[in-house]
Amino acid sequence: MTTLQVMFVLVGLITVAGGLYTVLARNLFHAALGLVVSLAGVASLYALMEAAFLAAAQVLIYIGAIAVLIIFAVMLTEGVMGKRPRANDQWGYSIVVALGLLAVLLVTLYRFDWPQAAPAAVPADSIVRLGKALVEPDLYVLPFEVASVLLVAALIGSIYIARDKRVEK
Amino acid sequence: MDWINTIIKILNDPFTPAGEALAKWLSGFMPEVGVPVTMMVIRAAFIGIFALVMFMVMTWIERKGVARIQNRIGPNLAGPWGLLQPLADGVKALTKEDITPDNADRIVYNIAPILSAAAAMLVFAAIPFGPGLIGTDMNIGVFYILAISGMGVLAILLAGWSSNNKYALLGGFRVVAQLVSYEVPHVLSIVATVMLAGSMSLTGIVNAQPVWYIIVLPVSAVIVMLSGMAEVGRSPFDLLDAESEIIAGHHIEYSGMKFALFFLAEYVHAFAVSCLVTALFLGGWLAPSPWVSVIGVAIMLVLMLIGSALNQSPPGAEAGSRGGVIFVTAILGMLLIAFSVLAQYGLTVPYLWFFIKSIMVFNIMVWARGTLPRLRVDQLMSFNWKFLVPLSLANLIVVSLADRLAKDGLGLRAGTWPWALWMLAFNVALLLVAFALVGSAGRHARVAEEAPAAEADARDEHGEQPHHEEHAAHGEPAAAAAH
Numbered sequence: 001m002t003t004l005q006v007m008f009v010l011v012g013l014i015t016v017a018g019g020l021y022t023v024l025a026r027n028l029f030h031a032a033l034g035l036v037v038s039l040a041g042v043a044s045l046y047a048l049m050e051a052a053f054l055a056a057a058q059v060l061i062y063i064g065a066i067a068v069l070i071i072f073a074v075m076l077t078e079g080v081m082g083k084r085p086r087a088n089d090q091w092g093y094s095i096v097v098a099l100g101l102l103a104v105l106l107v108t109l110y111r112f113d114w115p116q117a118a119p120a121a122v123p124a125d126s127i128v129r130l131g132k133a134l135v136e137p138d139l140y141v142l143p144f145e146v147a148s149v150l151l152v153a154a155l156i157g158s159i160y161i162a163r164d165k166r167v168e169k
Numbered sequence: 170m171d172w173i174n175t176i177i178k179i180l181n182d183p184f185t186p187a188g189e190a191l192a193k194w195l196s197g198f199m200p201e202v203g204v205p206v207t208m209m210v211i212r213a214a215f216i217g218i219f220a221l222v223m224f225m226v227m228t229w230i231e232r233k234g235v236a237r238i239q240n241r242i243g244p245n246l247a248g249p250w251g252l253l254q255p256l257a258d259g260v261k262a263l264t265k266e267d268i269t270p271d272n273a274d275r276i277v278y279n280i281a282p283i284l285s286a287a288a289a290m291l292v293f294a295a296i297p298f299g300p301g302l303i304g305t306d307m308n309i310g311v312f313y314i315l316a317i318s319g320m321g322v323l324a325i326l327l328a329g330w331s332s333n334n335k336y337a338l339l340g341g342f343r344v345v346a347q348l349v350s351y352e353v354p355h356v357l358s359i360v361a362t363v364m365l366a367g368s369m370s371l372t373g374i375v376n377a378q379p380v381w382y383i384i385v386l387p388v389s390a391v392i393v394m395l396s397g398m399a400e401v402g403r404s405p406f407d408l409l410d411a412e413s414e415i416i417a418g419h420h421i422e423y424s425g426m427k428f429a430l431f432f433l434a435e436y437v438h439a440f441a442v443s444c445l446v447t448a449l450f451l452g453g454w455l456a457p458s459p460w461v462s463v464i465g466v467a468i469m470l471v472l473m474l475i476g477s478a479l480n481q482s483p484p485g486a487e488a489g490s491r492g493g494v495i496f497v498t499a500i501l502g503m504l505l506i507a508f509s510v511l512a513q514y515g516l517t518v519p520y521l522w523f524f525i526k527s528i529m530v531f532n533i534m535v536w537a538r539g540t541l542p543r544l545r546v547d548q549l550m551s552f553n554w555k556f557l558v559p560l561s562l563a564n565l566i567v568v569s570l571a572d573r574l575a576k577d578g579l580g581l582r583a584g585t586w587p588w589a590l591w592m593l594a595f596n597v598a599l600l601l602v603a604f605a606l607v608g609s610a611g612r613h614a615r616v617a618e619e620a621p622a623a624e625a626d627a628r629d630e631h632g633e634q635p636h637h638e639e640h641a642a643h644g645e646p647a648a649a650a651a652h
Contacts, residue, residue: 003202029330033277036323052309056316064319068345071326075338127308127369 008048015041028074036067050122053130177516185301188212213294216304220293220437225255227436230528231535238539262429270422274331281328282423282430288321289434292441297371299454299519310371311359314445315352318400321438322348325419328431332422341419343546348400350553355396357561358389361568362449365583375453380589383450388564388596390450392557394533397442399549401435403538443530444523451526454519456512466502473498560603564596571595 018037025031039062046055088094123129133139179186188208196204229244229252236243244251269278294304295313307313322345329341363369365385366377374382383390420431447453457465473495505525508518544552571592575581581588 003206027274029274029277033327052307053312056309056312060312060316060319064316064322065349068323068326068349071323071330072342072345075330124308 004048008045011041011044011048015045029071032067032071032074035070036063039063039067053127181515181517181519182299182301184299212304216293217290220290220440221433223440224433224436225259226528227440227531228255228258228432230531231436231538234532234535235539238536259429262426265425267425267427268422270333273333273422277327277331278422279427281324281331282420282427282434284327285321285324285434286430286437288317288324289438289441291317291320292438292445295371296441296444297375297448297453298523300372302454302520303372306370306372308368308370308373311363311369311374311449314441315356315359318348318352318438321434324434328423329419332419334422337419337421340421344402344419347402347546347549350550351396351399351557354392354553354557354561355400357558357565358386358392358396359449361386361389361565364565364569365572371448371453375448375455377584378452378455379584380586381450381452381455381457385589385592386450386564386568386596387593388560388600389568390446392561392564393449394446394530396553396557397446398439398534398537399553401439401442403435403439403534439534440527440531443527443534446530447523447526451530453526454517454523456509456517456519456522459506459510459513462506462509466506470495470499470502556603556607560599563599563603567595567599568592 015038018034018039018041021034022031022038025034039058043055043058043063046052046058134144135141191211192204192208195207199207232254233243233251244254247254247257269275292314295307295310297303297306297310325344325348326341329337329339329344332338362374362382365382366374368374368377420428423431477495508516508521512518512522572583575588575591576583579591581591
């Protein structure tokens with residue numbers, strides 16, 4: 001096995017272990033940390049595929065912001081900290097559904113006709129291409145601008161909700 | 170004169186031939202597959218050890234520098250000039266009792282300082298110490314550094330929560346708020362350099378600096394420096410983990426080696442920020458041209474002479490030590506000029522220049538810590554959101570406008586002095602406008618404050634106004650303009 005395959009198996013195991021811990025942990029805070037491990041594993045998978053920008057963006061956005069947000073939400077909600085009994089009685093059905101989904105995915109992946117050519121090398125200026133793709137009129141500038149309008153709306157909304165409601169001039 | 174050329178080549182870059190020799194020795198007894206991985210591990214270990222050794226040097230510089238600013242000597246017992254003080258600190262930290270508070274979450278409590286230190290040290294993988302001397306030359310170098318700093322935020326949150334202590338939790342929240350807020354102007358100002366250099370790779374940015382970016386983008390440099398200091402949690406932004414404030418915030422409950430790890434994380438991160446500022450704005454490993462270094466050393470010596478004429482020696486300092494310091498500085502200045510002359514002839518020694526510049530940037534941070542009072546948390550936040558963020562947005566717009574005007578309108582080429590002076594003029598104009606706006610707003614607030622305050626809508630500008638005396642102040646001198 002090549003080094004790449006060994007690394008892939010290790011990273012995959014860590015990701016799956018993180019995901020399992022997220023759903024099985026008794027303590028909600030520990031579950032959030034398991035999610036962080038899982039997200040870090042996904043970032044490593046991106047890095048293994050030589051998508052460096054995606055890996056760094058994954059760490060920056062998911063771990064640096066979204067995980068922090070989830071942890072804040074867990075911390076600031078009354079009574080969800082500390083060990084609690086597993087609140088969900090449907091775990092049997094969930095396992096069946098998850099295993100069924102896994103079976104469907106495995107069968108599909110096994111039967112699909114994967115292209116046999118070696119993957120092309122990642123172009124050296126992939127960042128430049130990404131940047132150009134986001135602002136060129138015939139590529140993806142419209143989704144980009146719509147996403148930024150959405151973000152501004154979210155920002156304004158959150159400031160409005162969280163503003164000081166004392167004396168309004 | 171062939172041996173001179175070999176000596177020059179080895180001095181310029183001793184690490185690459187050493188690495189190749191090591192790889193050849195390893196492949197003597199290791200299977201082919203293992204050699205690159207082992208070399209990667211060795212390189213990572215080397216960079217990590219360098220970061221830790223620099224941590225020791227940084228703590229020494231900090232303690233001596235702050236002591237001299239405060240008119241005392243600093244540690245001088247643990248070796249000549251206190252040079253072995255960091256070792257003494259390490260031994261002390263190792264031998265202290267390792268306390269875990271009751272009901273603290275053991276695993277998270279132990280992971281938090283490790284994660285914090287790891288996030289600080291991971292930054293060094295992308296810092297360019299020389300033309301080939303970089304951990305890994307990613308084409309997203311700057312972006313990687315920002316992502317890793319985001320990971321450090323998480324560690325502080327874990328520390329604050331797992332200590333099972335209300336003050337730690339509160340301190341942790343506030344630190345996370347501060348760090349996340351100061352990432353915004355940090356990123357926006359770094360984007361300006363990336364835009365001008367055309368590449369996110371730190372090697373590319375260094376190579377795009379025949380004229381250093383501190384002349385082309387001074388506003389960006391100042392903003393990156395300030396927000397870098399706030400990101401690390403150093404004075405004057407260290408309200409949240411200073412001992413006299415919320416009793417050290419998120420690391421109240423840590424003692425011994427775990428606290429030493431947090432301490433290490435702070436200083437290693439501070440050095441990493443200094444290295445980043447060096448690479449982005451001070452030309453990284455490029456040597457200055459001789460006349461620049463002559464002017465720089467002359468200015469430095471004149472300032473030191475003026476300073477020593479105006480100040481007294483600290484009590485207990487050795488007689489004649491002031492003269493000694495100036496003498497040593499003069500010798501080092503001559504060495505600096507000599508090296509920059511030699512750089513013209515090929516002996517560039519890139520890692521030495523990088524090292525010197527980042528230590529100088531770190532000295533600026535020590536200087537700020539020793540001389541500026543702490544900012545209160547609301548002053549900190551309003552400084553960020555009401556001043557730094559608009560300034561960095563305006564800076565981005567002005568820089569791109571000026572660059573486009575220079576390139577298309579005037580036909581100046583990037584990296585030349587006329588282009589640099591054109592950009593400098595725009596930056597200075599931006600700074601003057603910003604200060605004029607803030608100054609006039611401050612004047613309005615002060616005038617409105619003096620008027621009967623009942624119906625005055627004293628809008629809260631920028632944090633240094635006298636009306637803060639109404640609030641439960643910590644006794645900070647509120648009247649000083651903290652620009």
